[in-house]
Amino acid sequence: MSGVQRAAVVLLSLGEAQAAEVLKHMGAKEVQKLGMAMASxxxxxxxxxGAVFDEFVETLAQPSALGAGADEYIRAVLTQALGEERAGSLIDRILAGRNTSGLDTLKWMEPRAISELVRNEHPQIIAIVMAHLDEDQAAEVLKCLTPRVRAEVLLRLATLDGIPPNALNELNDVMARQFAGSQNIKSSSIGGVRVAANILNFMDSGQDETILENIGQIDEALSVQIRELMFVFDNLVDLDDRTIQTVLREISPDKLALALxxxxxxxxxxxxxxxxxxxAEILIEDMEARGPVxxxxxxxAQKEILAEVRKMADSGTIQLSAKTEAFV
Incomplete structure (x- = not known):
């Protein structure tokens, strides 16, 4: 059994009240994985x-120094796994985000509810909130805001260079309108051009262009920079043949014919x-036989295929080229 399955067995054996108490201390994605394992x-x-519990008890009984030097261990492991550039912002989000339980609770909320919560906040506050959400969820929240606010929020998110930790904690506790903190303390690296580009990848066609045009009126160079980092359906030509073949095995012919x-x-x-x-002949025949769509x-259909590419890249099933690596 996998680790998640063994954890599911332990929780199912505890009873509803005790299992619920354990789940309260986990993040949204952890709960989702465990919930799926418990259901299956x-x-x-x-x-x-009995074997699972024996292993569980034995593990608990062993002396552990977990936590000692954990920051350095996390940095070393993630840097080796992802490379220094890609791991940098992720490491800072993990280490600086340990006290952001308030912001993390937003990941459980519907996008429209989040937009209502932040609608009257300063665009800088909204940008920080967006940076803490998953990119697809942030895109849905952005859709609920007015076009003017969308552009201003994404502009600030793309230029977000760092947040003093105490200011981040204050925002987490009370969603404060004013920041406080020492400039001498190392800032957490969240947001940035790549995050802005990835959020736009989840926006509906037309909305992304409108936002980029509005940003371009304020900062043309930044608009161009964001656009260059966006991954759209036409960027599939930048993937190598082996990667394309791997992706095609996961895409249904009907969806592919529609997307093309x-x-x-x-x-x-x-x-x-x-x-x-x-x-290939069947695919072309299918495309030609379809009526107007x-x-x-x-x-x-194109967005579903791009989502599958993103999922495969995140899991390590495929490797994207240097040109498309910003998409991950």
Missing amino acids: VGGVSRTTV RGADQKVRAKITTNMSQRA RLAEVEA
């Missing part, structure tokens, strides 16, 4: 349950040359 674990024998209706000819060629001749359907 079934038919576990008494022998297996609005794709550049180079993207179509990239896809078909990485399929068997027969599969709405642009919204094509864009939705």
